[in-house]
Every structure is written in C-alpha cells, then in structure tokens.
Amino acid sequence: MNCEDILELAPLYLSGELDEAERAAFRTHLADCRNCARMVARQEQMDALLRDAFASDLPQAAATLKSIQKTRSVRLLTVGAIAAAIAVAAILGFRILRPSSVFSDAAEDHRMEVVNHQPRRWRTDPAEIQKIAQHYGFSEVGVLTAVLPGYKLEHAKMCGIAGKPALHLVYTNGTREFSVFVLRRTGLATESFRDLSLDHQHLTAFENDRFDTIVTTAGSGVECLELARLASTVL
Numbered sequence: 590m591n592c593e594d595i596l597e598l599a600p601l602y603l604s605g606e607l608d609e610a611e612r613a614a615f616r617t618h619l620a621d622c623r624n625c626a627r628m629v630a631r632q633e634q635m636d637a638l639l640r641d642a643f644a645s646d647l648p649q650a651a652a653t654l655k656s657i658q659k660t661r662s663v664r665l666l667t668v669g670a671i672a673a674a675i676a677v678a679a680i681l682g683f684r685i686l687r688p689s690s691v692f693s694d695a696a697e698d699h700r701m702e703v704v705n706h707q708p709r710r711w712r713t714d715p716a717e718i719q720k721i722a723q724h725y726g727f728s729e730v731g732v733l734t735a736v737l738p739g740y741k742l743e744h745a746k747m748c749g750i751a752g753k754p755a756l757h758l759v760y761t762n763g764t765r766e767f768s769v770f771v772l773r774r775t776g777l778a779t780e781s782f783r784d785l786s787l788d789h790q791h792l793t794a795f796e797n798d799r800f801d802t803i804v805t806t807a808g809s810g811v812e813c814l815e816l817a818r819l820a821s822t823v824l
Contacts, residue, residue: 590614593710595625600749603632606725690751691772691803692794696787698748699768699805703759711744711759718745718758727756729799730771730824737819740767750803760816765808767816771824772801782817784810793817800824 590598595618601607602615619626701707712718722730725747733742740760748757750770758769774796783794791810794803795817802824804817 590618592618592622592625593708595619595622595629597710597746597748599629599632600752601725601747601754602629606754691801692785692787692792694750695768695770695792695803695805696790698750698757698770699790699807700788702757703766703768704807709746711746713744715742718742721745721747722756725754725756726773727771730756733758733769733771733820733823737816737823740816740819762812762816765806765812767808767813768803768805769816769820770803770805772803774799774801782814782821784814786810795821797821797824 595615598607598611598615602612607615619629702709712721722728722745737760740762743759743761743766745756745758748755748770750772753772756771758771760767760769781795785792790805790807791813792803792805793810793813793816794801796802802817802820804813804820806813806816
C-alpha cells in the first residue's frame with residue numbers, strides 16, 4: 590500500500606469499513622510513513638472536534654461544520670464524523686446538510702481527478718471494476734460498467750463522498766468526460782432528478798430505493814442530464 594492508496598482509502602479506514610487485511614496494510618504504511626501518519630492523525634483530531642461540537646451545542650456544531658467544509662481536508666474527515674452528523678440531521682433534516690457536502694464533494698472530486706487529472710489509482714478492466722464494486726457492497730452496479738448508449742466507461746475507483754463510500758465511474762461521449770458517483774442509500778425514496786451548477790460544473794442527481802447517484806461534468810447540463818437518465822434506467 591502506497592501514499593496514494595492511503596489518501597484514497599482514508600475515508601473508509603476512518604469509518605471502519607476496510608476489511609482486516611486492508612486495515613493491517615493501512616496501519617503498516619502509517620508506521621513507515623510519517624507524512625501519511627500525520628495526515629490521518631489530523632483527520633482523527635478533527636473528528637474529535639466535530640464530535641465535541643455536535644455533542645455540546647447544536648448551533649456551534651453547525652457553524653463548525655460549515656467553517657471546516659471550506660477546506661479540502663474536510664472531505665476526508667466527514668466519514669469519521671458521520672455519527673455526529675446524524676444527530677444534527679435528526680433535528681435539521683438530512684437534506685439540509687446534504688447539498689453542501691454531497692454535491693460539493695462530487696464537484697471537487699470531478700475537478701481534481703477528472704478535469705485536472707491528478708494521479709489516482711484508477712481501475713480500467715471491467716472485471717476488476719466489478720470486483721471492487723462487489724467488495725464494497727455495490728454488486729448491483731455491475732450493469733453500469735457496460736457501455737451505455739453513446740458513452741464509454743474509461744475507468745473507475747472507490748472514493749469517499751460526504752462521509753460515505755462511493756463508486757466513482759468515469760465515462761466519455763468522445764468529447765467530454767463525465768463522473769458518475771453511486772452511493773448506497775439508507776432509506777426509501779421515489780426516483781427523482783435534480784439539476785444544479787456548482788464550481789463551474791453541472792451536476793444531476795437522482796435517487797431510488799437503493800442508491801443516491803450524482804452525474805458531474807464541466808460540459809453541458811443537457812449532456813449531464815442525458816447521462817443521468819440513461820444511468821437511472823439500469824440502477
């Protein structure tokens with residue numbers, strides 16, 4: 590396991606969702622790499638601050654969350670803080686907090702990893718993509734690894750979005766790249782579409798009784814919606 594793996598798996602490590610072998614490899618790397626160890630330690634400290642804020646004072650907790658969401662590090666921290674966020678969600682409603690975290694994380698990931706091509710551990714082989722999808726509980730998403738009409742799957746990987754494991758699939762229509770983030774839902778909902786613009790990107794979200802899915806692109810909103818509608822037919 591290398592530093593890139595640590596960055597990618599940190600959200601899942603902090604939420605206790607890695608299997609025993611992966612956790613052992615993760616800890617072995619931390620023991621040998623001071624930079625990664627410091628990064629994870631900072632995340633754990635921020636988790637503690639968040640928990641204290643949520644437990645002591647609701648307005649203070651909301652202010653703390655809003656403040657630290659301005660930094661990139663928060664995206665990696667929110668998995669460890671999800672238990673505290675649930676307490677606030679019960680009062681304020683999950684959908685009040687959801688747009689500021691889920692959509693901003695998706696836009697940020699697409700900008701950094703797809704538009705700016707920052708190095709990540711992408712999988713390109715459909716069989717390998719299906720394997721990691723099954724490993725993290727997304728076996729039903731296997732059909733998305735096939736070619737959707739007009740779009741080709743380039744690569745995929747696991748990531749963390751708003752404190753939840755997400756399957757990040759990258760498609761192209763020949764001129765533009767699109768990110769499809771699939772997150773497992775915790776409750777039932779009727780399928781719906783929501784379009785918005787954030788950080789010079791278009792996002793289209795839909796949900797059903799199994800998944801929250803967000804399609805993100807720096808291209809046109811019409812194309813983004815088109816891919817979202819195609820994806821919704823197989824999820």
